[in-house]
Amino acid sequence: MQTQAKQFIQVDRKITRATAYTSPVTGLPVKFDHNMKAVYNLMFDRWQLFKSLNMEHFDTQDYIATETAISLRTVNKIITDFINNGVFKVYSLRSPHGHKKLIYKTINTLQLIEPAVEVAVEVAESVFKQPAKQPTKPATQRPTPTAEVVQIKTEARTERPVKAPIEAPVKDAAKAPDQQQPAHDPRRISRSPCDKDGFRF
Numbered sequence: 001m002q003t004q005a006k007q008f009i010q011v012d013r014k015i016t017r018a019t020a021y022t023s024p025v026t027g028l029p030v031k032f033d034h035n036m037k038a039v040y041n042l043m044f045d046r047w048q049l050f051k052s053l054n055m056e057h058f059d060t061q062d063y064i065a066t067e068t069a070i071s072l073r074t075v076n077k078i079i080t081d082f083i084n085n086g087v088f089k090v091y092s093l094r095s096p097h098g099h100k101k102l103i104y105k106t107i108n109t110l111q112l113i114e115p116a117v118e119v120a121v122e123v124a125e126s127v128f129k130q131p132a133k134q135p136t137k138p139a140t141q142r143p144t145p146t147a148e149v150v151q152i153k154t155e156a157r158t159e160r161p162v163k164a165p166i167e168a169p170v171k172d173a174a175k176a177p178d179q180q181q182p183a184h185d186p187r188r189i190s191r192s193p194c195d196k197d198g199f200r201f
Contacts, residue, residue: 009045018112024086029113038068039078040110043088047107057104 015037020029042064050057065075082088089106 009041011041014112014114015041015110018114020113022111022113024108026085030085032112035070035074036078038070039064039075040082040087042067043104044107047104058101059104
């Protein structure tokens with residue numbers, strides 16, 4: 001005969017808003033949906049009741065499915081997951097009729113993971129996964145010439161000797177009157193060459 005449960009079950013608000021719990025066996029987060037929360041709340045409340053009466057906690061899966069309005073198949077899977085993750089510690093006994101009974105020795109308190117913590121973990125993981133930025137070398141800037149350097153260069157240019165321009169030769173027609181040859185003077189006797197007998201050509 002099943003021990004009657006209380007009319008109301010006290011539920012921690014952290015359980016209602018939690019999205020996962022940390023497995024005591026693996027230390028990894030495990031998804032914590034509304035069906036798992038319903039089974040855990042019922043079983044934890046029942047375990048405390050049996051413990052206060054100094055009795056062994058035994059509940060059939062049919063009873064759990066009825067109290068939580070969850071299918072028997074889903075209840076079997078949830079209880080198996082809780083046992084594998086170390087949330088429920090059980091041992092089995094056989095009744096005088098040969099039926100196997102599952103005794104719930106301990107139901108551990110869950111280490112819950114709330115959405116805010118999940119967001120912080122995701123942000124931290126994304127930061128560590130980002131590749132490290134390579135240090136960039138500062139761009140080298142060429143020095144701009146100052147006013148003093150420009151002044152020195154201009155002075156050096158002005159100190160160079162300036163070559164005189166080469167004048168083009170002036171043709172005979174453009175020569176000055178004083179430089180032109182004198183006109184033919186009839187008084188001057190032109191001497192032509194002579195032959196061997198003294199006759200001029």
